[in-house]
Amino acid sequence: MGTILIVAAYGVYAAFWIRFLLHALLWWKAVTRPATIVGPVPRSSVKSCAFSARDVVLFWRLLKVNPALWFGEWAFHVSFLFVILRHLRYVFLPVPEWVWWFQIPGLIAGYILPLSLLYILIVRRFSVREKYSSPANMVLLGLLFVISSLGLLMVTLYRTDVVAVKLFTIGILSFTPAAVPDSILFLMHFSLVLVLVPLLPTHILAAPLVMLEARKRDLGLPLVIHEE
Amino acid sequence: MKNKRSFTEELSPRQILEIDACTQCGECLKHCPVQDVTGNPTVSPPEKIRMFREFIRASDGLKARLFGPGEVNRKLLEDFTRAVFECTTCGACGQNCPTGIFTQRLWPMLRKEMVKRGLGPIGIQANLQKAITNSGNPYDMPAADRYRPWFPEKVRVADRADVAYYAGCTGAYEAQPMVRGDALVLGAMGEPFTMLPPDEEVCCGFPLFITGQHDLLEDLVKRLVEGYTVRGVETLVCSCPCCVNIMTRDWPVIYGRELPFKIRHITQFVATAVQQGKFRISKELHERVIYHDPCYLSRGVGVIEEPREVLRSIPGLTLLEFERHGLNSRCCGSGGAARKVFHENAIKMGRLTIDEAVKKKADRLILSCPACYAKVNEAMQGHDKQIRITDIMELISSLI
Numbered sequence: 001m002g003t004i005l006i007v008a009a010y011g012v013y014a015a016f017w018i019r020f021l022l023h024a025l026l027w028w029k030a031v032t033r034p035a036t037i038v039g040p041v042p043r044s045s046v047k048s049c050a051f052s053a054r055d056v057v058l059f060w061r062l063l064k065v066n067p068a069l070w071f072g073e074w075a076f077h078v079s080f081l082f083v084i085l086r087h088l089r090y091v092f093l094p095v096p097e098w099v100w101w102f103q104i105p106g107l108i109a110g111y112i113l114p115l116s117l118l119y120i121l122i123v124r125r126f127s128v129r130e131k132y133s134s135p136a137n138m139v140l141l142g143l144l145f146v147i148s149s150l151g152l153l154m155v156t157l158y159r160t161d162v163v164a165v166k167l168f169t170i171g172i173l174s175f176t177p178a179a180v181p182d183s184i185l186f187l188m189h190f191s192l193v194l195v196l197v198p199l200l201p202t203h204i205l206a207a208p209l210v211m212l213e214a215r216k217r218d219l220g221l222p223l224v225i226h227e228e
Numbered sequence: 229m230k231n232k233r234s235f236t237e238e239l240s241p242r243q244i245l246e247i248d249a250c251t252q253c254g255e256c257l258k259h260c261p262v263q264d265v266t267g268n269p270t271v272s273p274p275e276k277i278r279m280f281r282e283f284i285r286a287s288d289g290l291k292a293r294l295f296g297p298g299e300v301n302r303k304l305l306e307d308f309t310r311a312v313f314e315c316t317t318c319g320a321c322g323q324n325c326p327t328g329i330f331t332q333r334l335w336p337m338l339r340k341e342m343v344k345r346g347l348g349p350i351g352i353q354a355n356l357q358k359a360i361t362n363s364g365n366p367y368d369m370p371a372a373d374r375y376r377p378w379f380p381e382k383v384r385v386a387d388r389a390d391v392a393y394y395a396g397c398t399g400a401y402e403a404q405p406m407v408r409g410d411a412l413v414l415g416a417m418g419e420p421f422t423m424l425p426p427d428e429e430v431c432c433g434f435p436l437f438i439t440g441q442h443d444l445l446e447d448l449v450k451r452l453v454e455g456y457t458v459r460g461v462e463t464l465v466c467s468c469p470c471c472v473n474i475m476t477r478d479w480p481v482i483y484g485r486e487l488p489f490k491i492r493h494i495t496q497f498v499a500t501a502v503q504q505g506k507f508r509i510s511k512e513l514h515e516r517v518i519y520h521d522p523c524y525l526s527r528g529v530g531v532i533e534e535p536r537e538v539l540r541s542i543p544g545l546t547l548l549e550f551e552r553h554g555l556n557s558r559c560c561g562s563g564g565a566a567r568k569v570f571h572e573n574a575i576k577m578g579r580l581t582i583d584e585a586v587k588k589k590a591d592r593l594i595l596s597c598p599a600c601y602a603k604v605n606e607a608m609q610g611h612d613k614q615i616r617i618t619d620i621m622e623l624i625s626s627l628i
Contacts, residue, residue, distance in 0.1 A: 018290060023248060026288050029234075030241040055328070062326035065255050132254030132269045134278070206248035207327045213242055214328020221530040225476050225491060 002180035005190060009172050012197045023202060042213075042220030051219070052212040061211070069123050075116035076144075082109035083148070090162075090169040110155060113148040117141055136199070143196050150189040160186050231345060232297055235283040238341045246329045247284065250277040256321030256331075259552075261559040262314060265576035271311040273321040273331060279308045280338060309347040312338050314573065317438060317564035318523035323555055332527060335564070340440030349439040351569040356435050357444060364430035365397035374426035378404035383415035389422040391497075392461040392489075394452075394475075396468035396598060397431050403598035409621035410467045410494055416628045417498075417507050421465070424455045432471040437478065439565050449482040457488050467494040467621060469525035469597045476529050493525060494621060495596060499534040502541045511627040512544035518590035519547065519620070520581060520604075521557035522597035535596050535620055542627060548588050550581075561607070562599035578607025586613040596620040 042048075054060050059077070063070040086106020088099045121141055124133055154160045164181035171178030180187065236244055256273045257263050263272060283305070286298040312335055319332025342348040349356070359368035375395065393414055399407035414421050423429065430452065433445045456464055466472050475491045501507035519539060525531045532554045539547050552558040561567060561577025581604060585593040593615050595601045601619055608614060 022288065022290060022293070026236055026284070027241055027244050030236060030239060030244050033237070059326065061328055062253075062255070065258075065324045065326060069253075069255075130254070131257040131263060131267075132272055132274060134252035134254065134274060136278075137252050201251065202248040203251045203327065206245045207251065210242075210246050210249035210327050210329060213245075214325075214330065217328075217330060225472070225493065225496070225529040225531060 001187070002177070005180055005187070005194075006172060006177045008191075008194050012194045016197055016200075019198070020205075023205075042216035044212075044216060045219070048212070048216045048219050052208075052215040055211040055215055056208045061214070068127070069120065072116050072120040072123055075112055076120060079109035079112040079116055080144075082106045083113055083151070086110070090166050091173065093166075093170055107155065110148070110152050114145055114152060117145040117148065121145070136201075140196075140199055140201070143192060143199070147189060147192045147196060150185050150192070154183070154185050154189065158183070158185055231287075231300075233287070233344070235280065235287045235341060238337050238344065240337075242330075243334055243337055246327075246334055247277055247280060249327045250274060250329060251327060252278065253326060256325055259320040259324045259556070259558075261316060261318060261320065261561065261577045261580075262573060264558075264580060265561075265573050266314075270307065271314050273315075273325075276308065276311050276315075276335075276338070279304060279311070283308070305342075305345070305347055309342045310350065312342060313348055313350040313353070313439075313564075314566060314570050315564055316523075316559045316561065316566050316574075316577070318559035319527045320523070320552075320556065320559065323527055332523070336438050336440060339438070340442060343440035349441060349565075353435075353439045353565055353569060356439060356565075357441050360431045360436065360444060360448070364427065365401065366431055366435045367397060367401045369401050371427040374400045374429060375423075376426075378408040378411075380408060380412050380415065383411050384420075386420040386422045388460045389420040390460065390462045391419055391421040392456050392459060392464050393421050393423050394429065394432070394464055394466040394468075394471060395423070396466060396471045397435075398470075398598035398602065399468055403601040403619065405622045406467065406595075406598050406601050406619035409619055409623070409625040412625035413494070413498060413621050413628070414465070416625070417501055419506075422459045422461065424452070424459075428455050432468075432474055433478075433482070434470040434474040435565050437474055438470070445478075445482050449479050453479065453483050453487060461489045463490045463492055463497075465492050465494050465497045467596065467598070467619075469493070469522040469528060469531075470599065472531075473524040473528040493529070493531045493534070493596075495534040495538050496531060498621075498624065499537040502538060509542050509624060509627050511542075513542050513623075513627060514544040515591040516546045516548055516589060517592045517594050517618075517623075518550060518585045518588055519553075519594045519596075520550065520560060520585075520600065521553055522595070522600055523557060523559050523563050525596065526557050527555055535594075538620060538624065539594065542624075548590050550584055550588075560595075560600045560604050562597070562603040567599065567603050574603050575607045578604045579611055579613075582608055582611060582615055583613055585615050590615065592616045592618050592623075594618055594620050594623060 059070055059074050062073060082102060082105050085102035089095045092099060124130055160183040161181055165186060167178040168181055252274045254274055260272060269275060283300055286292060286300045292298055315335050317332060317335045322329050322331030339348055356366050359366050362368055364371055395407045430448055433448045436444055472491060472493045480487055519535055536547060539545060559577060560581045561574035567574040605617055
């Protein structure tokens with residue numbers, strides 16, 4: 001089982017980078033191609049960058065169109081980030097001090113994460129105005145909910161040997177595989193993470209850049225046909 | 229369908245990122261006018277993007293790179309083509325997109341890809357190139373009838389002037405009270421203006437651009453730009469939002485350099501004249517009017533305040549607003565060259581606009597787009613709710 005998990009981890013890791021590189025290649029080919037008709041390109045400014053930062057960090061655009069969903073989405077993304085930062089203690093040896101700063105916030109975020117996912121599912125399923133739910137998004141939400149719930153169980157009710165977990169992850173990263181921790185919850189948690197990585201949506205990387213462009217475009221709209 | 233061509237060939241780097249950036253959240257559906265009348269999520273923005281991602285995967289994914297481009301299901305391609313051409317390209321989805329995808333530009337480029345693959349355009353849209361080559365306009369109407377039926381006799385057109393007026397094909401052939409109003413208002417302003425002869429005032433290229441048929445664009449744009457340049461034009465005034473949109477956003481790119489004149493929507497021109505005291509509306513109008521923002525004027529080029537300023541300058545007039553107005557206006561169904569192909573959708577959308585105007589107890593529905601004017605008037609035929617429909621310049625011309 002351990003060997004399968006380790007091989008799968010390397011496979012998923014390789015697939016992640018191949019997927020990333022293929023997208024980068026696609027984008028680079030478009031950059032080097034003769035330009036298509038795209039219209040005027042809005043200029044960057046301090047204001048557009050500041051507003052874009054607000055859009056990215058606070059999901060401002062979502063807040064404007066759907067405050068109820070925004071609440072859950074923002075809570076989910078922030079808690080997810082803190083949980084990831086907390087998990088970095090399994091990756092570094094020795095653990096840098098800044099990673100320790102995120103241990104308590106990460107623990108709190110671990111409680112918020114499944115609750116926020118549950119909230120999003122409820123809002124999306126029962127909102128009167130909801131017209132469309134992407135099946136892929138629903139699978140992703142469900143998967144994240146199970147993964148985060150398993151993680152929470154390992155922190156609260158069925159504690160897992162964190163030293164064994166660390167040895168296992170460091171072993172994978174250093175290509176000197178170690179034994180899989182003796183915890184069924186961990187096995188499930190880790191296996192589902194391996195399922196999650198290939199399903200990670202591409203918007204994680206592309207959306208912030210698109211938000212920057214959108215903000216520049218919004219600020220530039222009054223200048224398209226008006227005098228500056 | 230096997231084809232070595234990449235599905236990203238017509239997309240800019242920004243648009244490739246936009247395809248990746250869609251979170252499939254579905255917020256856009258709440259603002260999509262096609263959804264309002266069809267309720268069919270398979271023609272929705274996130275579904276279109278999801279399908280297009282599959283196409284990109286087939287032509288540029290790992291499997292395609294290792295073993296050559298994969299076969300794309302013909303039905304999926306046809307479904308996608310129908311969905312992308314059924315869209316009115318109004319851009320309301322992008323305006324309300326939590327990520328900010330510029331859909332008003334993305335959909336026409338996806339249409340172009342389908343055209344390059346021989347799957348589009350759809351129905352009557354396929355005749356556009358031939359009609360424009362034949363007669364200079366998408367309706368294949370004689371150039372001799374472009375101005376004659378509506379141009380006011382008392383209005384003088386100069387051979388050369390700083391200001392030129394472009395009537396546009398839809399105005400000239402399908403919304404004549406509107407362009408007649410434009411000419412009357414320009415005449416009343418007293419400033420000399422010029423126009424191209426009817427056989428030289430060809431299509432601005434928008435119907436071709438929006439249906440993904442870009443082959444004739446360069447020729448049309450060069451003919452028009454050069455025509456106005458030799459007449460010494462410094463400001464080109466037009467009342468059609470679609471024409472204004474392509475002139476402002478795309479003509480410089482197609483022409484290859486900055487245009488030698490400014491483009492202005494007629495409401496901008498009139499609002500400036502009102503502000504400067506050069507133009508005054510003296511007659512009173514004690515009516516409640518509601519103004520509909522055309523998608524390519526508001527979301528397209530940001531002309532939102534000027535039509536309202538012009539309307540507010542009418543003594544006695546009360547201006548009402550639609551629930552969705554300005555940048556969030558709802559498409560009346562005429563956009564994206566879909567009105568002639570998906571006629572029923574367009575009629576239903578037009579009726580939603582009429583219904584809301586009637587519900588708000590407006591005496592008159594004011595439009596400022598010839599396509600909206602033609603279609604909403606058509607939508608009112610046989611409809612149980614009736615309202616007087618007037619173009620903004622038609623109204624102004626009746627009050628001077």
